[in-house]
Amino acid sequence: MxxxxxxxxxxxxxxxxxxxxxxxxxxxxxxxxxxxxxxxxxxEPPQGVAPHVHLVCACLKKTPTRTLLEKATEVNVSQISFIKTANTDGANVRLVGKWLIDGKARDVVREGSEQCGRLDVPGIDPDIADLKTLIGNAQQGGTTVAVCRERSPSSVPLFDFAASLPPSSPSMIVVGPEGGWSPAEEEWFESEGNAISVSLGNNVLRAETAAILAVGVLGNLRTTVV
Structure with a gap:
């Protein structure tokens, strides 16, 4: 100040x-x-019950990372975690890791909350997380997990997935890296059977666009007025 x-x-x-x-x-x-x-x-706080939406995204470049943090905040994300995947660029991992350590990521979401009039600030995991651990802990805690896999034949439309969730139930949406999921990761998603595969439409979206769209659907469209 x-x-x-x-x-x-x-x-x-x-x-x-x-x-x-x-x-x-x-x-x-x-x-x-x-x-x-x-x-x-x-x-006063807004009159409504917004569901808890946890966004998990692979580390991205500088500008996409800022865009993701800003816009996900504006569409009511609750928690943000970053992960390293097989196709995640090492430079992106280093950049996001630095932003987490020096507080830059926290500053961006705080500014996003101020800009859009939110009365809370999304939580951000302090370290780059392990995807399998995140999913396992979320499911043990009763959170429904969805993974963006546009090209998977088992994927259901995101809107159908969102409509199937109770209004106040917590959800986690996982978005992959710019190069897509690796064959081993795709195989793990299929074999696990716990995470639901979702599609965001016919177009191939940038990672930050997919993340913002998914959070907007899972958060804003399921908010209930009380």
Whole structure:
């Protein structure tokens, strides 16, 4: 706030969390942090129940990574994990790993929440995760897992998959790398039988486009009003 936004003590700010948004005034500000005195509450949390949607995506290049983080946040992703697959470029793994370590990924989703008016910030796994471990833990916790496999004959349309889920049930959507899944990974998906294969249509989508579309369908279209 001090170095980038050039704010000072007594500057007016809006602060938010999952409980709402408030007007406030900065009462103390330093390089390491600051204090805000809260005034009037200006916004209540949205009236609705949004399902928990966990996005898992292979590491991408710089611009696609930023786009994925920004837009997935705008369409209500709950959690984001990055993975390394057989066809993931090593340079992409290093870039995403650095963004996770130095907080760049967290900054992007925070800015995305502020831009779109969300009162919460998606969670981001701090390390590049192992796909099989992620899927196994998710299924043990009652999360339904879907893997984007457009060319698989066993894939069902994403909209049909989303329609089959109860409105508030948690889901995980897994998106592969720019070069597609390897034969060994395809074989593992088939042999496991636990993750559902889904298709996002006839067109071949970029990884970040597929991720944003899938999160939008699984999140926004299943939100229920209470």
């Amino acid at each position: 001090k170095n980038v936004l050039r704010l000072r003590s007594a500057s007016k700010v809006n602060v938010f969390n999952e409980l709402g948004e408030w007007d406030g005034n900065i009462s103390d500000l330093s390089k390491s942090g600051g204090l805000v005195e809260l005034n009037e509450k200006t916004r």
